[in-house]
Amino acid sequence: MIVIFKTVQKLFLYLILVLVGFYAGMLFNHKICPVETQLTPIEYARYWKIVDGTFMHTRMAIMGPAMMILFAITILLFVKNWKSLTFLFLVLAFAAFALDINFTFREQLPINAFINELDLQTITEQ
Incomplete structure (x- = not known):
């Protein structure tokens, strides 16, 4: 019974590590992607409408x-x-999340709701 419990512990630990890795990868990609500095605010709003509507909103609602x-x-x-470091790091990671x-x-x-309501065809740079 103890062997099964240890296996289940490891399985859930691996699953959470994979999901945290995906989550960190999405955040890291957003940070290193130069889109925010290369586009005007209107262009960025158009870009974000696409990203939020086709990727972020649907995936993060599940993830x-x-x-x-x-x-x-x-x-x-x-x-x-x-008292273990594993437990401490799990709790700290959960708190950060x-x-x-x-x-x-x-x-x-x-902000996403506001951007999605904007009619970007008629808005000016001001």
Whole structure:
């Protein structure tokens, strides 16, 4: 029974590591991509409408809750080892992810909604 439990722990740890890697990769790509500095605000708004509408919105609606659930299950699986570095890093990573989700809901989603409502065909650079 202990062997099965350890296997389940490892499986969930690997799953959360893969999802965190994908999430970090998306954020890293956004940071190194020079689009923000190369486009005018109107061009960037057009670009963001496409990115948000075809990629970010649909994927993050699945990835965010999946990561939260996996984090919760993985932390619960490691709660017996609460003095271990693995548990500490899981809790710290979960806290950082929760702060990022909080920022996204408070700051980013209202901006996305505003940009998606804009009629960029009739708007001027001013």
